[in-house]
Amino acid sequence: xxxxxLPETSEATSSQTVRALLRLREMILAGELAPGERLSEPVxxxxxxxxxxxxxxxxxxxxxxxxxxxxxxxxxxxxxxSLDEIRDAIQIRATLEGLSARLAAERGVAPELLEMLADxxxxxxxxxxxxxxxxxxxxxxxxxxNARFHELIAGACGSEVVRRQVERAMALPFAxxxxxxxxxxxxxxxxxTLRLANAQHRAVVEALAGREGARAEALMRxxxxxxxxxxxxxxxxxxxxxxxxxxxxxxxx
Amino acid sequence: xxxxxLPETSEATSSQTVRALLRLREMILAGELAPGERLSEPVxxxxxxxxxxxxxxxxxxxxxxxxxxxxxxxxxxxxxxSLDEIRDAIQIRATLEGLSARLAAERGVAPELLEMLADxxxxxxxxxxxxxxxxxxxxxxxxxxNARFHELIAGACGSEVVRRQVERAMALPFAxxxxxxxxxxxxxxxxxTLRLANAQHRAVVEALAGREGARAEALMRxxxxxxxxxxxxxxxxxxxxxxxxxxxxxxxx
DNA sequence: CCAGCTCAAGGTGTATACAGTTCAAAGTGT
DNA sequence: ACACTTTGAACTGTATACACCTTGAGCTGG
Numbered sequence: 001x002x003x004x005x006l007p008e009t010s011e012a013t014s015s016q017t018v019r020a021l022l023r024l025r026e027m028i029l030a031g032e033l034a035p036g037e038r039l040s041e042p043v044x045x046x047x048x049x050x051x052x053x054x055x056x057x058x059x060x061x062x063x064x065x066x067x068x069x070x071x072x073x074x075x076x077x078x079x080x081x082s083l084d085e086i087r088d089a090i091q092i093r094a095t096l097e098g099l100s101a102r103l104a105a106e107r108g109v110a111p112e113l114l115e116m117l118a119d120x121x122x123x124x125x126x127x128x129x130x131x132x133x134x135x136x137x138x139x140x141x142x143x144x145x146n147a148r149f150h151e152l153i154a155g156a157c158g159s160e161v162v163r164r165q166v167e168r169a170m171a172l173p174f175a176x177x178x179x180x181x182x183x184x185x186x187x188x189x190x191x192x193t194l195r196l197a198n199a200q201h202r203a204v205v206e207a208l209a210g211r212e213g214a215r216a217e218a219l220m221r222x223x224x225x226x227x228x229x230x231x232x233x234x235x236x237x238x239x240x241x242x243x244x245x246x247x248x249x250x251x252x253x
Numbered sequence: 254x255x256x257x258x259l260p261e262t263s264e265a266t267s268s269q270t271v272r273a274l275l276r277l278r279e280m281i282l283a284g285e286l287a288p289g290e291r292l293s294e295p296v297x298x299x300x301x302x303x304x305x306x307x308x309x310x311x312x313x314x315x316x317x318x319x320x321x322x323x324x325x326x327x328x329x330x331x332x333x334x335s336l337d338e339i340r341d342a343i344q345i346r347a348t349l350e351g352l353s354a355r356l357a358a359e360r361g362v363a364p365e366l367l368e369m370l371a372d373x374x375x376x377x378x379x380x381x382x383x384x385x386x387x388x389x390x391x392x393x394x395x396x397x398x399n400a401r402f403h404e405l406i407a408g409a410c411g412s413e414v415v416r417r418q419v420e421r422a423m424a425l426p427f428a429x430x431x432x433x434x435x436x437x438x439x440x441x442x443x444x445x446t447l448r449l450a451n452a453q454h455r456a457v458v459e460a461l462a463g464r465e466g467a468r469a470e471a472l473m474r475x476x477x478x479x480x481x482x483x484x485x486x487x488x489x490x491x492x493x494x495x496x497x498x499x500x501x502x503x504x505x506x
Numbered sequence: 507c508c509a510g511c512t513c514a515a516g517g518t519g520t521a522t523a524c525a526g527t528t529c530a531a532a533g534t535g536t
Numbered sequence: 537a538c539a540c541t542t543t544g545a546a547c548t549g550t551a552t553a554c555a556c557c558t559t560g561a562g563c564t565g566g
Contacts, residue, residue: 016550040517051551056518057313064317066417073558074518081414088412091352099348103341159341161334164319165422172414269520293547304521309548326528327548 020050020058028067028078029173031248035080038071065171067249081174082253086231089175094224096166097150102217103157105208113156117205120149124198128191139185142194143178149201150177153220156208173246180230182243187233197226273303273311281320281331282426284501288333291324318424320502334427335506339484342428347477349419350403355470356410358461366409370458373402377451381444392438395447396431402454403430406473409461426499433483435496440486450479 024044027033039059045052059076062068068076081089123145127138134142154166170176184190200223207216234240234247241247277297280286292312298305312329315321321329334342376398380391387395407419423429437443453476460469487493487500494500 038517042517052518053550053552057310060310060313061317064314066414085412085414088356088410088414091356092349092415092418095348095352096345099344103344157341159338161319161338161341161425162345165345168421169418291547295547305548306520306522 016050016054017057020044020048020054021061023048023050024055024058024062025065025067028062028249029246031246033078035078035249035251038075038077039068041075065168067172079249080251080253081172081249082251083231083235084253086172086174086250087228089169089172090179090224090227090231093166093169093175093177094221096162096169097153097224098217098220100155100157100159100162100166101153101204101208101220102213103159103162104153105211105213105216107157108211109156109208113152114205114209117149117152117156117201117208120145120152121198121201121205124149124194124201128195128198131191134185134190139181143181146177146181146197153204174227174231174244174250177227180227180234180244183230183234183240184226186240186243187230193226193229197223269303269307270310273297273301273307274314276301276303277308277311277315278318278320281315281502282499284499286331288331288502288504291328291330292321294328320425332502333504333506334425334502335504336484336488337506339425339427339503340481342422342425343432343477343480343484346419346422346428346430347474349415349422350406350477351470351473353408353410353412353415353419354406354457354461354473355466356412356415357406358464358466358469360410361464362409362461366405367458367462370402370405370409370454370461373398373405374451374454374458377402377447377454381448381451384444387438387443392434396434399430399434399450406457427480427484427497427503430480433480433487433497436483436487436493437479439493439496440483446479446482450476 024039033039041052041055041059044050044055048055059068063070063076067079069079071077124142127134127141127145130138150170154170155163173179184193187193200219204216204219204223207213207219234244241250277292286292294305294308294312297303297308301308312321316323316329320332322332324330377395380387380394380398383391403423407423408416426432437446440446453472457469457472457476460466460472487497494503
């Protein structure tokens with residue numbers, strides 16, 4: 001039990017379908033497939049070395065995920081997202097996170113969960129303690145803490161249905177809590193904003209502990225203004241578009 | 254162009270996959286497949302006369318929809334829903350409808366849309382004008398008006414992303430606006446409650462017209478208390494469980 | 507030179523075959 | 537009588553073959 005390093009979950013992921021899903025998502029977000037372009041199953045099969053069947057089910061999954069849209073005559077094309085849609089996607093996530101937080105506060109959260117949330121906040125505080133610019137390692141630690149915090153919030157109300165729906169809302173790359181973080185990191189007031197974000201995190205934990213449902217909900221909603229702002233920044237400085245995943249899917253519209 | 258009655262969209266729906274999806278969903282909601290039961294692809298293929306491939310993609314879609322859950326060793330089983338989960342699913346829908354309504358109010362809605370919404374409300378009012386018990390036909394008219402109203406709200410903010418997400422939230426049968434309506438119809442205070450519901454509809458239209466975002470959002474949320482109450486009623490009187498679609502998926506939990 | 511038509515190439519939807527694996531039941535040994 | 541083993545049936549994941557459809561390019565006729 002003690003030996004045997006975990007089988008590398010990333011590469012040798014058992015099924016072909018999962019491999020195809022990961023690979024295709026990666027290709028789409030990397031911009032290897034232009035928005036509006038039809039995804040030819042035989043071509044993808046050739047490119048990935050996976051047969052058409054798993055490719056096909058991966059395409060269905062990606063459609064449900066929102067990255068692809070069906071074509072009248074059959075098959076799928078890469079979806080393009082307008083800035084307005086991205087704004088809305090972020091608001092959807094924030095709204096659902098707010099719901100989860102409110103329900104959690106109203107129903108009460110287990111002390112262990114509060115502690116785990118506090119751990120995330122502490123980890124981020126530690127990362128931000130220094131006044132120097134963020135190193136790559138510190139940035140990674142922030143991303144990790146932030147992702148864990150938001151995952152915990154998604155499941156905080158103890159409802160599988162809610163957790164699923166929140167996760168769905170995060171599926172779009174720009175709607176994810178970490179979607180615009182790299183943009184954030186290069187901003188002049190980066191540290192200041194990140195500290196503000198973590199102050200909001202801490203306030204949410206406090207609200208959950210005190211069963212303040214409305215406060216927890218409002219905080220989670222307000223919290224999503226930060227990526228909104230980063231989106232504006234990205235809009236204003238097209239050069240930093242490269243920093244955000246799936247940037248190629250964003251169209252002026 | 255004038256002749257040729259539209260090909261019956263319901264039965265001869267072009268693709269096998271769509272047919273399989275409809276048929277399987279129907280079977281699950283009708284309780285022909287018990288919750289927890291594994292769905293054998295060959296068996297379903299035999300039962301429906303459709304080959305395994307379309308069955309398979311339908312299963313994937315039903316999983317994304319939330320009606321099925323994956324089994325460790327492969328394949329899917331019918332998902333069971335606890336009462337708490339149903340409550341939460343209704344709240345999710347209400348929350349997202351509230352978001353759509355608020356955004357619509359803030360951004361302003363086209364006069365044509367307001368008119369269409371008002372039409373729904375009027376249609377329902379007409380159905381409820383009479384003080385007698387609801388006939389089957391009047392009930393159907395109510396269901397239709399109600400469904401149209403909620404669909405319009407889902408798309409009212411003009412965002413495809415939001416519309417999609419709201420529709421997703423309505424996918425679970427009990428979370429749909431019409432999910433518990435049949436229960437409502439047999440209640441002693443049926444007409445009273447339905448009139449209350451439509452008063453809320455009308456208030457939402459008013460709020461949209463007046464760009465009162467917070468009001469529109471709060472109304473849509475409150476509006477979902479009615480199905481919540483109907484859920485309680487159903488719980489108290491197990492005999493009427495038969496009236497709601499997918500009742501067999503509800504477990505005590 | 508342009509419009510319309512034809513034809514071919516490619517692509518999707520579907521069926522089916524096959525290998526590896528899981529699960530359960532029956533049988534055997536104690 | 538009970539527990540363990542073994543075997544077989546069934547099922548999933550995957551590959552592949554095939555028919556029908558769509559679409560675009562090239563060709564022909566005006």
